[in-house]
Amino acid sequence: MEVHRCRFVEYQPAAINALDFTPPTVKETRLAVGRADGSIEIWDPHNNFRFLKVIPGGKDLSVESLVWSHQSVLSNQLDDEDEEDPEEKKRELAELLAEPPRLFSSGLSPYIVEWDPVSLTVKETVDSNGGAVWCLAVNSKGTRLAAGCEDGRIRLFDIEDGRLEYMRSFVPQNGRVLSIAWGPQDDYIISGGSDSALRKWNAYTGETLLRMTVDRANGEPTLVWSVAALKDNTFVSGDSLGNLMFWNGDRGTMKQTIKAHAADILTLTANADGTVVVSSGVDCKIMTYQKVEGNINNNNKNKKKVTGSKGTWANVQRRRNHWHDVRALAIDDKNGIIVSGGVDVGLVAGVGGSLFGDRLIQVAPFPEKYVISLAKAQNLVMGTFANSISLWRLGRAEEVETSAANNLALPDLLEQHQKCLELQLKPDCNITSSSLSDDGQWIVVADVETVRLFKLHQVGDGQLAVKKMRTFDQALARYLATNDVAAGAHHVLFTPGSNRLVIVTAESRILVVDMLHWEEGNFDVVREFGHHRGLDSEGHQTKNSQVATVISITASSDGQWLATGDDLNRIHVFNLDSLKHHTELPHSYYIHTALSFNDFRPNELFVGLANNEFHIYNVEKNRLTNWSKAHTDFTGTPLEKIRDSIKGVAYNPSEPKQMVIYGNTYMCLVQLTNNKDASATTQASQSDKRQKRKRDIASTGPVHQVKSPIQMQVSNRYQQILFAGFKSDNSLVLVERPRFSVLEKLPPSFYKSRYGA
Numbered sequence: 193m194e195v196h197r198c199r200f201v202e203y204q205p206a207a208i209n210a211l212d213f214t215p216p217t218v219k220e221t222r223l224a225v226g227r228a229d230g231s232i233e234i235w236d237p238h239n240n241f242r243f244l245k246v247i248p249g250g251k252d253l254s255v256e257s258l259v260w261s262h263q264s265v266l267s268n269q270l271d272d273e274d275e276e277d278p279e280e281k282k283r284e285l286a287e288l289l290a291e292p293p294r295l296f297s298s299g300l301s302p303y304i305v306e307w308d309p310v311s312l313t314v315k316e317t318v319d320s321n322g323g324a325v326w327c328l329a330v331n332s333k334g335t336r337l338a339a340g341c342e343d344g345r346i347r348l349f350d351i352e353d354g355r356l357e358y359m360r361s362f363v364p365q366n367g368r369v370l371s372i373a374w375g376p377q378d379d380y381i382i383s384g385g386s387d388s389a390l391r392k393w394n395a396y397t398g399e400t401l402l403r404m405t406v407d408r409a410n411g412e413p414t415l416v417w418s419v420a421a422l423k424d425n426t427f428v429s430g431d432s433l434g435n436l437m438f439w440n441g442d443r444g445t446m447k448q449t450i451k452a453h454a455a456d457i458l459t460l461t462a463n464a465d466g467t468v469v470v471s472s473g474v475d476c477k478i479m480t481y482q483k484v485e486g487n488i489n490n491n492n493k494n495k496k497k498v499t500g501s502k503g504t505w506a507n508v509q510r511r512r513n514h515w516h517d518v519r520a521l522a523i524d525d526k527n528g529i530i531v532s533g534g535v536d537v538g539l540v541a542g543v544g545g546s547l548f549g550d551r552l553i554q555v556a557p558f559p560e561k562y563v564i565s566l567a568k569a570q571n572l573v574m575g576t577f578a579n580s581i582s583l584w585r586l587g588r589a590e591e592v593e594t595s596a597a598n599n600l601a602l603p604d605l606l607e608q609h610q611k612c613l614e615l616q617l618k619p620d621c622n623i624t625s626s627s628l629s630d631d632g633q634w635i636v637v638a639d640v641e642t643v644r645l646f647k648l649h650q651v652g653d654g655q656l657a658v659k660k661m662r663t664f665d666q667a668l669a670r671y672l673a674t675n676d677v678a679a680g681a682h683h684v685l686f687t688p689g690s691n692r693l694v695i696v697t698a699e700s701r702i703l704v705v706d707m708l709h710w711e712e713g714n715f716d717v718v719r720e721f722g723h724h725r726g727l728d729s730e731g732h733q734t735k736n737s738q739v740a741t742v743i744s745i746t747a748s749s750d751g752q753w754l755a756t757g758d759d760l761n762r763i764h765v766f767n768l769d770s771l772k773h774h775t776e777l778p779h780s781y782y783i784h785t786a787l788s789f790n791d792f793r794p795n796e797l798f799v800g801l802a803n804n805e806f807h808i809y810n811v812e813k814n815r816l817t818n819w820s821k822a823h824t825d826f827t828g829t830p831l832e833k834i835r836d837s838i839k840g841v842a843y844n845p846s847e848p849k850q851m852v853i854y855g856n857t858y859m860c861l862v863q864l865t866n867n868k869d870a871s872a873t874t875q876a877s878q879s880d881k882r883q884k885r886k887r888d889i890a891s892t893g894p895v896h897q898v899k900s901p902i903q904m905q906v907s908n909r910y911q912q913i914l915f916a917g918f919k920s921d922n923s924l925v926l927v928e929r930p931r932f933s934v935l936e937k938l939p940p941s942f943y944k945s946r947y948g949a
Contacts, residue, residue, distance in 0.1 A: 194923045196586050200609055201564065201575035201914060203929050204937060205557055206231065206249070208533030210258035211522035213237075214293045215334065216464075217264045221527055222309075225539065226255030226297060226520075229578060230622075233559070234309060237529055239802035240835040241541060242785060243559030244759050245682075245741050247312045248622035248640065251579065254299045257327045262293040263334040267353055294351065296337060298325035304339060304349070306356055310741050311698045312624070312682065313640050316356050320347050327371050331378040336395070338381055340369025346383060346393060362398035365391065371419045375441075376466075382427055382441075384416025390429050392441065402444035406431050417458050417473070422466030430457030430471050436481070438505055448504055452479050455942050461521040461530075468547065469505065470530060472518035474942045478532055480509035480547050509547050513540040513554075516941045523548070535938055538931075553835060556856035556912070557934065561744070561786070561839055562625060562683070564915035564927050570632030572612075573925065579621045581637060583613035583628075583656060586925065613656040615646070625683045629690040634707075638681035640698055643668060645715075663713035668695075668705070671717045677701060682742055687751040692718075692768060694754060696742045700724040702756060704771065719771040723764045724756065729773045736762070744787045748794035753811055755787050755797055763787065763799065765811045775814050780807075788841040792848040800838030800853070804831045819864050823902045830906040831860050839913070846921040854916045863903035 210226035222244070225233040230253025236242040249255075266285055295307045302323055308315040323342030330337050335352040336359075346362040346369055367386035374381055380401065384390040392402035406414050406429065415432040422428065425441035434453035439446055455474035462469045469481045484504050516535035523530050530548035531541045538557040544550030565574040571586040588607040617623070617637065626637045635646040635658065644665070646658035672679055683696040686707075693705040693715075702721040706714070721729075726737030740758035747754050753774070757763040761784060763777040777799065786800035795812040808820040826832050836855035843851055853860040915927040 196919075196923070196925045197910075198573060198584070198586075198609065198925065198927045199929065199933065200584055200611070201573075201582070201927050201929065202933070203558065203563060203575065203577065203914060204934060205537040207519065207535045207537060208539070209519050210255050210297075211520040211531055211533055212258050212260055213522050213524040213529075214260045215262040215264070216526045217262050217289055217334075218260075218293050219290075221524060222260075222293075223522070223524075223531060224258050224260060224295060225533065226258040228254050230254055230299065232258065232295070232297060232307065235539075235555075236783070236802075237524060237527060237531075237541070239782065240553055240837070241539065241555045242783065242802050242837055245312060245743055246560065247307055248624050249578065250622040251619040255297050256300065257298045257325065259296050259328045259330050259337070260293045261296065261330040261334040261337065261351055263288060263291070263352065265333045265335065294334075294354075296328055296330075296351075298328050298339065300324045302341075304328070304337070304356070310700070310739055311640075311678075312741065313680070313698055318349065318356050318358065322347060322361075324368075326368060327383075329372045329374050329381070331374045331395075332376070333378060336378070338372055338374065338395075340372045340383055340385075342368045344368060344385070346372065346381065346398070348395075348398070360398055362393055363400055365389070367413070370415060370417055373419050373421050375421045375425070376423050380421075382419050382421050384419045384429055384431075386413060386415050388414040388416070390416050390419055390427065390439075392427070392444065402441075404429075404439055404444050404446070406437060407433055407435060407449075409433055415456070417456060418460045418471075420460055420462045420469070422462055422469075423464070424466055426466065428460060428462065428469055430460045430473070432456040434473070434475070436460070436469075436471050436479075450481070450505065450507070452481075452507070453477060458517065458519050458534075459521045461523050463523050464525045470521055470523070470548075472521055472532060472534075474517050476512050476514045476516065476518060476534075476941065478511045478513060478518065478521075479507055480511075480549075481505045482508045482547075509549055511542075511549070511552075513552065514538070515935055516938055535941075537934060556836055557931070558856060558912055558914055558929060565626065565628035566915070566917050566919065566925055567628050567630055567632035568917075568919040569630065571919065572628065572632045573927065574626070574628040574635070575927075576623055576626045579617045579619060579623060581613070581615040581617075581623075581626060581635065582611065583615070583635075585610045585612050585654060586919075610654055612654055613648075613658070615658060617644075625681060625696075627684050627686050629686040630688045631690050634686060634690055634693075636684045636686065636693060638684045638695070640680040642679055643681050643684060643695055645693075661710070661715075664710075664715045667713075667715040668717070671703075675720070677703075677720075683745045685745050685747060687747045687754075687768065688749050689751050691751055694745065694747065696745060696756065700739055700742055700758065702742075702754075702766070704754075704768065721764075721766060721773060723773060723776070724758045724762065736760075744784060746787045746789055746797075748789040749791045750794040752794060753789060753797070755789070755811070757784050757787055759783070765797065774811065777809060785837040786840055790851070791843040791845070798841050798851070800841075802837060804834055804838060806838065806853070826902065829902050830904055834858055834860075834906070840916065842916045842918050842924065844918050844922060844924075852916065852924075854913050856913055857908060857911055859907045859910060859913070859916065861905045861907075865903075 206227040206229035214222045223235040230249025232247040234244045302320045303317045306316045325339050327340040337349040337351045339347045344365040348359045350357045350359050371384040381393045389405045418430040420428045427439040427441050429437045436450045436452035438448040453475045458473040460471040472478045518534040533539050539555035541553040542548040573584045575582045587609045637644045645661040651657045680698045681695050685694045695703040704719040706716045706718045725739045740760040742758050744757035754766040765774045767774045782801040782803045788798040790796040797809045800806045805826045808817045810817050839855045849865045912929045
């Protein structure tokens, strides 16, 4: 088999600056990941962490702080003489708790932004009028938002009942506010600043209640990067000297100082009970502390001897899971998870146990599925970046005789990979999706504000150039204005044959654009589907009328079928020939991670699930395929033991009875042949067994059907796979981005030499 092992797509994720889990009152736990390029990723922490969607960032943008809020108390808007029925109040509270959480972020601009997690667009902004907003914190009831600003003031905002309104500013301090946290009863706020001090504030009046100073070195101010308030009113601070300090929250006196790190403590967090504190920073170490209350039960493999008098804090666990600065930590008490992230762009999760260390999960740093497009006929590979597109023409190598077992020489290249186009868009164009047509003639690029269509043409020496189709812009703008549809898109996709362009808008509307008459300047939207908005084919509301974000999209090789899936696990199939909704697949307990139509049997739809099981549906007959019916038990299969989710599927034209499933760190070859097709001998044997089974049923009653084992082989040879697909018989295009390629582009990490080392 010929493998085009491509590493020329230099996809570089940004550093992780902020992490936050949804509050415990939210039914479905989600993790928000804020990065240095301004993008915000939404993850499902179940099933070894599953990537859901991303709010795109942009040039010169950065997320410095990120918080979820979820209001858990009713507003007191009734007059004193009015009495509310307890049952009515209970119903209103249940409706309030059923509302989705709200997401806020801040950065180096003076604005606090509320995001819509469904449309992935800005919902509302408010100006802090205090310069850069370095930190955010929401109270436990989800009704107040505190922001620490560049000018040394804490500003309080009312976020009750969907509002985002300025309330008051606190007394200013010297230097910027770097960290902030609410007290357990929401009656005070603690903050850390750049003036070697942390303060306790009255949350109602904004007055300073206590001021506590930390150590200085060489007369330079110490930065208090992180603070936390525990349940027993103990304050915890981490500073630029590496000191972890515990304070008496009532008197403002220092209780204990621990030289926890060799450099700055950039982040710390604590569990809800206030019994575990975790810190990390520039030296990459993640340190876990517990309060000494007699004997500490520590069964973790990284345990160390605990010493200290009763009431003090002791280090009980030490890990080094990152290669560079750790900038963010977050704990989810409901599921027993701690996550960390930083400059090395990857997430690491600790799951289970009182110290969150029973099991470690290295979350893949390249979660997105639609970064790469392949034009098979033209040997073109397209990579998508933040605001640019790169197009490469694949090279060619001489054939190598593989029959000889001792022939391990690499083939000589006859043609090198050639970069034939670099399309740089405007800095404010934050690409959400792109697609390269199968014939290599079209490129479509989308962001949350617009969709752009480009025509490719040759300019000599193998180079390509593009022409923007302004008639497409005009036709689409007319349709959007006439039908009151928001501009921008989350997904764009050409059908094979380039006859149609599918656009999934930010409002989860699916638009089908006719491409056959482009020479006349006609780009008509021939159909709109609103099923992911909870609408039926006639546009009427259905029982499940909730709007959801489309996260998966695929089209069949004959252009007849289109399948789309959203983050509520609704998978819809559309017939693009009749332009009608065909069916909705049955809901699975596990949410899907990949959709793909078989290239040789276009009516067969592969659905990969979060637990790494998969089903194959015959969408034309609205049922599972015979193979999928016979292979429902994945127990003990190699795929079941892999933590990485299924990312996509590749089909080899020379092996129509096989498919290659791939994730970030593996490729899995699956045989789609039934055992009864193996040989005539096997068929005869099975015939004998059927006759015996009939006799058994006649004498003893029905027996359970034995499911066939799944034949699969897994390879871990390739790492951090961005894309895999066959361009022709036995010719696989594999785009990978090794972890060391990402790390080598990072600045030097902290290093402290040791004597005698």
